[in-house]
Amino acid sequence: MDNSAEKLNTALEQLRQNPNFNLGIGQAELSSLLKLSASLLVLPKNPVPTPLMNHRYAATKAKSFWFAWEHISRLAAASTAAMLLLSAFAVTGYAAYHSAPGQTLFAVKKSAEKLQMVLAYNQNQKASLQIEITQKRLNEARLILQNPSSNIEQEKAALTELTAQTSTAIEVINTVTANNPKGDNNHPLLSSMETITKQQQTLLKEIKPSGEINEAAGTALVALNKNSAKISEIKQSIAIASNDQTLAKLNSDPDSVAVLGKISAITKTNITVEKTAFAINSQTVIKNAEGKIITPESLKPETKVSVSGKKDGETLVAKDILVINELGTEPEVKSASTTPDIKPFASTTSTSAISEPAKPTTNPNQAQGSYIFEDPNPQFVK
Amino acid sequence: MTKSFVFNISPMKLEENSPISAFLLEKAKNRDETALTEIYGLFFRKIYNFIYYRVSHKETAEDLAEEVFIKAFAKLSTVKDDKSFEGWLYSIARNLVIDYYRQKKTTVALEDVENTLEYETNIVDVVNLDQQQKQLLKVLKELGAEQQVVIKLKFFEDLSNSEIAELLHKNEGTIRVIQHRALSKMQELIKQQQEQEKSDYGQ
Numbered sequence: 059m060d061n062s063a064e065k066l067n068t069a070l071e072q073l074r075q076n077p078n079f080n081l082g083i084g085q086a087e088l089s090s091l092l093k094l095s096a097s098l099l100v101l102p103k104n105p106v107p108t109p110l111m112n113h114r115y116a117a118t119k120a121k122s123f124w125f126a127w128e129h130i131s132r133l134a135a136a137s138t139a140a141m142l143l144l145s146a147f148a149v150t151g152y153a154a155y156h157s158a159p160g161q162t163l164f165a166v167k168k169s170a171e172k173l174q175m176v177l178a179y180n181q182n183q184k185a186s187l188q189i190e191i192t193q194k195r196l197n198e199a200r201l202i203l204q205n206p207s208s209n210i211e212q213e214k215a216a217l218t219e220l221t222a223q224t225s226t227a228i229e230v231i232n233t234v235t236a237n238n239p240k241g242d243n244n245h246p247l248l249s250s251m252e253t254i255t256k257q258q259q260t261l262l263k264e265i266k267p268s269g270e271i272n273e274a275a276g277t278a279l280v281a282l283n284k285n286s287a288k289i290s291e292i293k294q295s296i297a298i299a300s301n302d303q304t305l306a307k308l309n310s311d312p313d314s315v316a317v318l319g320k321i322s323a324i325t326k327t328n329i330t331v332e333k334t335a336f337a338i339n340s341q342t343v344i345k346n347a348e349g350k351i352i353t354p355e356s357l358k359p360e361t362k363v364s365v366s367g368k369k370d371g372e373t374l375v376a377k378d379i380l381v382i383n384e385l386g387t388e389p390e391v392k393s394a395s396t397t398p399d400i401k402p403f404a405s406t407t408s409t410s411a412i413s414e415p416a417k418p419t420t421n422p423n424q425a426q427g428s429y430i431f432e433d434p435n436p437q438f439v440k
Numbered sequence: 441m442t443k444s445f446v447f448n449i450s451p452m453k454l455e456e457n458s459p460i461s462a463f464l465l466e467k468a469k470n471r472d473e474t475a476l477t478e479i480y481g482l483f484f485r486k487i488y489n490f491i492y493y494r495v496s497h498k499e500t501a502e503d504l505a506e507e508v509f510i511k512a513f514a515k516l517s518t519v520k521d522d523k524s525f526e527g528w529l530y531s532i533a534r535n536l537v538i539d540y541y542r543q544k545k546t547t548v549a550l551e552d553v554e555n556t557l558e559y560e561t562n563i564v565d566v567v568n569l570d571q572q573q574k575q576l577l578k579v580l581k582e583l584g585a586e587q588q589v590v591i592k593l594k595f596f597e598d599l600s601n602s603e604i605a606e607l608l609h610k611n612e613g614t615i616r617v618i619q620h621r622a623l624s625k626m627q628e629l630i631k632q633q634q635e636q637e638k639s640d641y642g643q
Contacts, residue, residue, distance in 0.1 A: 063620035067601065070619075074598075091623045094576075094630075098595040101573055102565040107498045109488040114506040115480065115513050189463070190474050197474075197481055250463040257482075 066091055074099070158198045159215035182243050185234045188227035189250045195220040196254060200261055214274045220258065221281040227251060228288050235292055239299030248289060248296075255286050276318050276364035276380065283316030283366055315374055316366040324357045329365065329376060336367045336376035344379040357381070462522045469516045480509055483526065487533050490597060493563050494537045504540060508533045527606025530599070534607055563596040579629040587622035590615060 069092055158164060171191050175184055199216040202208045231251060235244045259282060265275050319332035329336050338344075338354050346352045357363070357379070367376040460479060467475035487508050492501035511532050519525050564577065580588060589608065593599045601619075605612045 063616040066620050066623070067616045090627060091620075094623055094627055095595065097573070097576060098591065101576070101596070102568045103563055103596065104565045106489050106492050109485065109492075109498070109502045109505065111480075111484055112502070112506055113477070113480065115476070115509045190467070190472070193464075193474050193478050197477060200481065246461075246463040246466075250461050253461040253464065 062088075070095055158202055159195075159212065159219040164215075164219075181230075181234045181237060182241070182247075185227075185230050185243070185247050188223075188230045189247065189254070192220075192223050192227045192251075192254055195223040196257060196261070203261065203265060210270045213271055217271075217274045217278045221278045224251075224255065224258065224285050225281065228285050228292075232288070232292050235296050239296045244296055248293060251289055252286075255282060255289065258282050272380075276362075279364050279366065279380075280316045280318045283314055287314060314366065314368055316364070318364045319362065321357060321359050321361050321363055324354065324359060326354050329354070329357065329363075329379065331363060331365050334365075334374065336365055336374050337370075338376050338379075342376045342379060344381075346381045352381075460522050460525060465516075465519065465522045465525060468513070469519075476513055483529055484509070487529055490530060490533050490599075491537055493597065495540060500540070504533070504536050507536055511536070523602065524606065526600070527603045530603050530607050563592070575630070575633065576626075579626050579633070582629055583622055583625055587618055587625065590618045591622050591626075594619060 065088060069088060073092060073095060171187075174187055195216075199220045202212050202216040228251060231247050234247065235241065238244070258278075262275060262279050262282065265271060315334070317331045317334045321329060321331055322333070323330040323335075327338050329338055342354075344352050344354060344357065346356070361381060364378075364380045365376050366378045367374050369375075460482065464475050464478060468479055484505060488501055488505040491504045491508075492498065495501055495504065508529060512529055519528055566574070566577070569577070580591060583591070586608075590604060593604045593607070594601075599607070601612045601615045604610075605615045608615070610618075
């Protein structure tokens with residue numbers, strides 16, 4: 059029983075994480091339970107009204123906004139220039155502190171952050187500060203991207219700032235770890251950066267592609283993949299330097315590849331973007347600019363796409379293909395449902411149904427078991 | 441500008457592992473404002489949903505969810521590790537909902553409150569169900585109380601095993617076993633119903 063429970067649980071987690079998970083994998087009993095689980099997961103839920111996020115906890119904190127600047131005032135006492143800068147912050151400080159990318163006072167906020175970096179005692183503190191700032195950029199980007207009233211310029215600025223800051227933070231961490239490969243702080247720093255990059259990945263996946271944001275989102279995705287690869291590289295370097303192989307194995311994924319560019323060749327089973335060739339298999343998710351699932355046949359040469367994939371032996375297999383700019387009128391697959399092959403429980407005894415492709419429906423958002431829906435309740439409100 | 445988002449089945453689900461790192465938790469314990477805001481942003485909606493399903497009132501759910509974070513941030517030093525953090529937040533939410541019902545109905549028995557918490561969750565939109573989905577809910581009601589709770593928390597509220605384990609004061613292994621038994625039982629009940637229907641049709 060325990061073994062079956064473990065197997066079912068593992069498969070369930072995969073089903074929850076990956077809507078394209080093949081429910082037919084494994085024994086008939088497991089497959090049948092998974093189909094039942096899939097039916098449970100897609101039961102319609104009652105809508106929950108959007109909550110107001112008051113941040114009321116902030117009022118209870120002993121540490122006020124002004125105390126947050128204590129490290130600035132420390133050096134300001136020794137530096138007239140810093141004092142003047144601090145005075146300027148005192149006037150616009152609160153507004154700047156709450157500013158976001160794309161807003162005028164955001165430059166002031168960044169200046170303050172640069173000053174914080176200058177004041178950091180050592181490289182470790184600099185790296186910690188960089189992580190802190192990256193988290194801020196991530197929070198800001200999340201708020202902007204999930205706010206329906208944000209404009210496209212703000213969204214682009216948020217993604218650009220987040221990407222740039224993440225790269226900077228990783229460079230600083232790289233320097234810190236290279237200088238001291240056996241440093242106690244190395245692992246927590248890398249672990250935090252990994253958490254942040256995973257959260258970025260989730261945020262980017264949540265963006266529904268649309269013409270205006272596609273370019274920025276595609277660039278951010280490519281940068282994110284490069285950053286993840288860089289983190290893996292740093293881990294490998296530390297592992298080699300400190301002879302700690304366990305660290306090198308932790309979540310490192312040096313086989314991931316991402317490319318942004320035009321399709322130079324496309325077949326049912328292969329796609330070449332610029333000069334990088336990827337194989338397309340049943341696990342490859344291809345989405346058009348509206349975020350709908352399309353088939354490889356719908357892709358045309360010269361279409362701009364963002365492709366992320368993974369090395370499988372000698373082959374590079376595409377995991378996600380996102381169309382950035384479509385050429386002309388692209389045939390759209392109206393059956394765009396990301397639903398795995400979910401059959402209602404009534405047909406669970408039929409193993410022949412397992413490998414059937416998803417059937418077309420006229421509206422993917424109404425397709426039974428569709429995992430794509432328009433969020434009626436955006437999570438954040440300003 | 442009209443915005444919409446593509447979510448997986450679990451909108452806020454990041455990883456099966458805790459979405460917060462030990463480093464972030466340490467910073468939050470040191471009253472780091474950014475870390476506290478990050479944690480609040482990551483979990484507020486999940487906690488709010490959990491409470492809303494149990495009180496069915498937006499403002500009350502908002503207030504109680506805020507209260508969860510006030511209490512949690514005041515007691516962050518008691519959190520052992522990042523993996524148990526999310527389950528711990530749900531425990532605080534659960535206790536606050538119990539307190540809410542206690543205050544609302546001063547004479548209510550604790551058992552009733554627990555039942556309200558666990559069995560009366562009005563999450564699934566029964567109006568919009570097709571025949572097969574209604575059958576699914578019907579067999580769910582035939583499960584034992586404990587199995588029902590685990591299935592509801594897992595599939596309707598999208599809680600992870602560790603969160604359910606924390607809420608029900610059990611270990612994760614036990615939750616996995618209950619989950620397996622519950623689904624197997626449901627499968628068996630469905631088959632029985634289908635055979636019964638065939639037999640009735642034959643007659």
